Amino acid sequence: MDADRLAPLELALEEEGLFSTRDDDEDALRIAFKSEGDRYFIVSYRDDPNFVMIGSGWSLPEGADRERVMHTMNALNARKKFVKAALWEQENDVLFTVELCVVTPEEIRPHFGRLLDVLRDSALEFFAELRTQ
Amino acid sequence: MTRDDLARYIQNEGHRVEMAPLQEGGDAVELLFRSRGYVFSVSVREGDPPRFEIATAYEIPPWARERAQNALALQETAKDIGDVRFLLASNGKNFVVTLVVEKAPLHEFQRDFWVSVARVREAGVAALERILNHSESRAAANKFITSLTRGN
Numbered sequence: 001m002d003a004d005r006l007a008p009l010e011l012a013l014e015e016e017g018l019f020s021t022r023d024d025d026e027d028a029l030r031i032a033f034k035s036e037g038d039r040y041f042i043v044s045y046r047d048d049p050n051f052v053m054i055g056s057g058w059s060l061p062e063g064a065d066r067e068r069v070m071h072t073m074n075a076l077n078a079r080k081k082f083v084k085a086a087l088w089e090q091e092n093d094v095l096f097t098v099e100l101c102v103v104t105p106e107e108i109r110p111h112f113g114r115l116l117d118v119l120r121d122s123a124l125e126f127f128a129e130l131r132t133q
Numbered sequence: 134m135t136r137d138d139l140a141r142y143i144q145n146e147g148h149r150v151e152m153a154p155l156q157e158g159g160d161a162v163e164l165l166f167r168s169r170g171y172v173f174s175v176s177v178r179e180g181d182p183p184r185f186e187i188a189t190a191y192e193i194p195p196w197a198r199e200r201a202q203n204a205l206a207l208q209e210t211a212k213d214i215g216d217v218r219f220l221l222a223s224n225g226k227n228f229v230v231t232l233v234v235e236k237a238p239l240h241e242f243q244r245d246f247w248v249s250v251a252r253v254r255e256a257g258v259a260a261l262e263r264i265l266n267h268s269e270s271r272a273a274a275n276k277f278i279t280s281l282t283r284g285n
Contacts, residue, residue, distance in 0.1 A: 017149045017167025034147025036168060036247045113170050 005049060006031055008105045009042055012112035035116060038123075044105070052105050054115055055097035057088060058123055064130065066091065072129045076122060082115060083122045096122045135239050136162050136177040139185075142243050143175075171257075173250060182238050187249050188231040190222065191257045197268035200225040206267050210260040217256040228264075230257040 006022075006029045013020045013033055020033040031042040040056045060069060073085040073094065088095040098115050102108060108115070140150045148166040155161040155176055163176040171189045178184040193203060200221065207219035207228055218231045232253050234242055242249075 014149075016170070017172075018147050019144070019149060036148075036250070037146040117169060 005029065006042060006044055006052075006105055008109045009052075009112065012109045016113060016116070035120070038120070040116070040119065050101050050103065052100045052102055052108060053097050054100075054108075054119065055095060056119055056123060057093050057095045058127070059093055060091075061130070068130065069094070072126055075129070076126055080118065080122055080125075082118050085122065085126060094126065096126075135179055135183045136164065138239055139175065139177060139243070140164050142246070146247075168250060169254065171254065173253070182236050183242075185234040185237070185242055186231050187234070187253050188229055189253055189257060190227045190229045191261050192227050193225065193261070193264060197264055198225050199268065202267055203228070203264050206263040207260055210256065210263050214256050214259065217253065219256075219260055228257075228260065230260065232256075 009031060010020055010022075013031070016035070018033050018035055020031050023030045023032060027046060029044045029046070033040050033042075038056060040054065043053045043055075045051060069087065073087070076083070076085050082098045084097050084099060086095050086097075087093070096119050098119060100108060136152065140152055143150045143164065143166050148168060151165045153163050153165065155163055160179045161176060163174045165172060165174050167173070173187060173189045176186045176188070197203070203225065204221055207221065211217060211219050216232065218233070220229045220231070221227075222229050230253050232249055234249065
């Protein structure tokens, strides 16, 4: 398998004017980056080279009502294109991911800005809805 | 220098930054960075407090480049939004949206930086929508008038 198969996404990040860092290990290829101060990651597993995940994790507000969180996430999952929202890490964090099946990550490159916008908007909408319920 | 601190801040937020002197000379520089597909410029005039301007440009589609009409649309949008300036540029091919932040120390400007960037972006989107709506309604009106003239 091509060890640098995430290189097209590093180029996409460069085109977006963003810095990125690599953190590969024997299981996965990973890119970490920030946009407008928020942290994001890209992962591709070595044993599943067609799978690419772009995501971001956010802390839930202290004392957030679990039922309300689940309801908001469910509404978001039903409404939004591409994005999956889930509770994570002892249910203190919410993870927003875009999970894709591709022959090569080069296929993602022209759509990268859109996918990043969707991730960003999902987090914004989620927390806005959580506050207003 | 304020500009170096601000450039470092934007870089720490994940964005590549270029610094260029402003044409007017003196100490003023502009920092250029990309966000959500747009290039933003932040001009910094050193002082106590410093003065900042955040700006970005939007391209007007060729079919909607009606200068007088678009100048009016920008004026109307500026009136609705309040604190941003619009300027038609490049012979009516583009318009520039600018938000001026005065009398703000750097830490306050940084605290609200992405909110200010979002305000510039949203103002630009609102202005572009208004321009396109004007153009579309004009095109529809023209079509209607033409069809009446033909007796259809």
